Amino acid sequence: MSRAVTIPAILLAPVQLIGKLLLEFTSELGRFGILMGRITKELGAIFSRRELFIRECVRLGVESLPLVLLVGLFTGAVSGWQLHYQLEGYMPFDMIGPGVFKSIVLEMGPVLTGLVISGRVAASIAAELGTMKVTEQIDALESMAISSTRYLAVPRIAAMTMMTPVLVTQVNFIAIMGAWFVTTVFLSLTSSQFFGLIPSFFDLYDVFSGLLKSLFFGMSSAMIGCYVGFDASGGAEGVGSATIKAFVWSSLTVLVLDFLLAMILF
Amino acid sequence: MIISRGIKKSFGGKQVLRGVDMQIDSGESLVIIGQSGCGKSVFLKHLVGLLDPDAGEILVDGDRISNAKRADVYRIRMKFGVLFQSAALFDSMSVEQNVGLGLVEHTKMTKGEIDKRVAECLEMVSLSGIQKQMPSELSGGMRKRVGLARAIAMKPQYILYDEPTTGLDPITADSINDLIIQMQQELKVTSIIVTHDMVSAFKIADRLVMLHLGRVIFSGTEQEIKTQSIDIVRRFIAGESEDKQVVTHYF
Ligand SMILES: Nc1ncnc2c1ncn2[C@@H]1O[C@H](COP(=O)(O)OP(=O)(O)OP(=O)(O)O)[C@@H](O)[C@H]1O
Ligand SMILES: [Mg+2]
Numbered sequence: 140m141s142r143a144v145t146i147p148a149i150l151l152a153p154v155q156l157i158g159k160l161l162l163e164f165t166s167e168l169g170r171f172g173i174l175m176g177r178i179t180k181e182l183g184a185i186f187s188r189r190e191l192f193i194r195e196c197v198r199l200g201v202e203s204l205p206l207v208l209l210v211g212l213f214t215g216a217v218s219g220w221q222l223h224y225q226l227e228g229y230m231p232f233d234m235i236g237p238g239v240f241k242s243i244v245l246e247m248g249p250v251l252t253g254l255v256i257s258g259r260v261a262a263s264i265a266a267e268l269g270t271m272k273v274t275e276q277i278d279a280l281e282s283m284a285i286s287s288t289r290y291l292a293v294p295r296i297a298a299m300t301m302m303t304p305v306l307v308t309q310v311n312f313i314a315i316m317g318a319w320f321v322t323t324v325f326l327s328l329t330s331s332q333f334f335g336l337i338p339s340f341f342d343l344y345d346v347f348s349g350l351l352k353s354l355f356f357g358m359s360s361a362m363i364g365c366y367v368g369f370d371a372s373g374g375a376e377g378v379g380s381a382t383i384k385a386f387v388w389s390s391l392t393v394l395v396l397d398f399l400l401a402m403i404l405f
Numbered sequence: 406m407i408i409s410r411g412i413k414k415s416f417g418g419k420q421v422l423r424g425v426d427m428q429i430d431s432g433e434s435l436v437i438i439g440q441s442g443c444g445k446s447v448f449l450k451h452l453v454g455l456l457d458p459d460a461g462e463i464l465v466d467g468d469r470i471s472n473a474k475r476a477d478v479y480r481i482r483m484k485f486g487v488l489f490q491s492a493a494l495f496d497s498m499s500v501e502q503n504v505g506l507g508l509v510e511h512t513k514m515t516k517g518e519i520d521k522r523v524a525e526c527l528e529m530v531s532l533s534g535i536q537k538q539m540p541s542e543l544s545g546g547m548r549k550r551v552g553l554a555r556a557i558a559m560k561p562q563y564i565l566y567d568e569p570t571t572g573l574d575p576i577t578a579d580s581i582n583d584l585i586i587q588m589q590q591e592l593k594v595t596s597i598i599v600t601h602d603m604v605s606a607f608k609i610a611d612r613l614v615m616l617h618l619g620r621v622i623f624s625g626t627e628q629e630i631k632t633q634s635i636d637i638v639r640r641f642i643a644g645e646s647e648d649k650q651v652v653t654h655y656f
Binding site: 177270271274275276278279280281282283284285286 | 450453455475479480482483485487489490491493494495496506507510511555559
């Protein structure tokens with residue numbers, strides 16, 4: 140017994156820290172689970188309160204469009220350029236089109252859109268709901284016998300789940316256009332060289348699985364944004380750290396989900 | 406009738422309420438006083454089930470709201486109107502939408518009927534015609550009064566007022582006092598008012614309750630509170646600080 144006491148504090152400190160972080164993480168996960176349980180029970184609100192759902196689709200989805208399209212355009216342009224550089228001297232340039240198509244549709248389109256959404260949507264949901272929390276607006280809503288999850292979380296999560304695949308479809312399209320533009324305007328390809336082989340490599344399963352992944356990215360980002368917002372406390376500073384937390388956790392979740400879904404889908 | 410039985414509440418090791426026992430009769434107007442930070446707002450939140458106690462329970466007309474199922478909590482909450490200390494108006498909604506939200510969510514009233522009721526409520530707090538303004542465009546006192554309009558819109562049975570007159574000029578404050586009295590007399594609502602303003606407290610209270618160190622240390626009428634001998638209570642209503650003697654020493 141007495142020997143245990145002699146372990147120097149410096150050796151114990153990291154163990155204590157890890158233990159504390161683990162406990163905190165577990166309790167957060169628990170609270171997240173409880174919130175999600177509540178939200179699942181109230182999913183019917185998408186239909187009964189359609190105007191809230193539509194408003195969030197417009198606010199979170201449509202207004203994200205310019206940013207994600209810009210990201211898509213540049214990503215496509217870069218991947219066209221890079222593929223040209225990589226294939227030069229090894230393979231015919233006809234392969235650039237299918238190469239760009241596959242990498243965009245399978246990976247780049249959904250993941251980059253997911254990351255942009257983590258930054259823009261998850262953080263803004265967390266900031267908005269966090270502000271409502273610390274200024275007692277959530278309490279006010281609840282005191283009026285209006286469920287804050289039904290009124291605030293359900294429409295946001297449903298909207299993002301539905302809108303992200305729509306966004307990704309557009310990102311995919313504009314990214315391929317971006318690749319086509321740089322390879323035909325700045326490099327030596329013709330349009331028929333670029334598009335020629337795409338149909339023979341086209342696989343609906345690729346497109347579908349990319350969109351399915353993005354659906355999960357949108358859903359997880361909105362869920363994390365809502366959870367972190369509802370969990371915020373302590374004034375403007377609390378809202379600030381909630382915003383950062385939402386961004387960090389939702390982008391990490393996008394990357395982890397991407398990996399897990401890749402293992403399941405392919 | 407609301408009954409509070411032994412409500413205890415701690416926040417992260419800090420015990421705020423240490424067993425609050427109280428009975429609030431229907432139709433009465435109860436004023437809760439107590440030092441800043443003694444847990445008055447926390448207690449009000451227990452009454453509507455926004456906070457659940459660590460021990461004890463709140464019964465509203467015999468129904469337990471503390472630690473109850475969500476559906477029950479919402480059903481009981483329909484009896485309440487709450488004016489928050491910070492007004493807590495919904496930033497993203499206009500004044501009209503703020504006041505009308507409960508009606509939109511819980512009644513089958515038409516747009517026209519809702520507009521009419523909203524106008525009525527705004528008139529009661531002397532703020533006619535500001536329907537289209539946003540909360541950010543209002544002064545602190547105006548926000549308070551819009552919060553009050555929102556609290557009364559659903560014609561609740563119980564109204565909780567958390568510092569309804571703080572930050573208002575004396576004349577507006579007095580009109581709010583009159584409104585509280587009028588609501589109680591004409592609509593038979595039960596009012597529970599937290600206030601630091603002893604003038605309004607004596608004007609509106611049927612009964613006063615003082616919270617101190619997480620417990621009720623006094624409960625009685627204006628007459629009783631003015632003649633009782635508990636030192637803290639006497640000093641509170643006279644507005645004397647505890648270390649007054651020490652302070653005067655320095656001058
Ligand atoms: N959600 C919370 N988390 C942690 N502590 C809290 C919370 N709400 C209230 N408290 C603490 O409880 C105590 C009582 O707060 P409360 O707001 O009820 O005081 P009050 O009596 O209303 O004061 P005032 O007259 O200034 O409004 C305070 O010390 C406060 O820090
Ligand atoms: Mg208070």
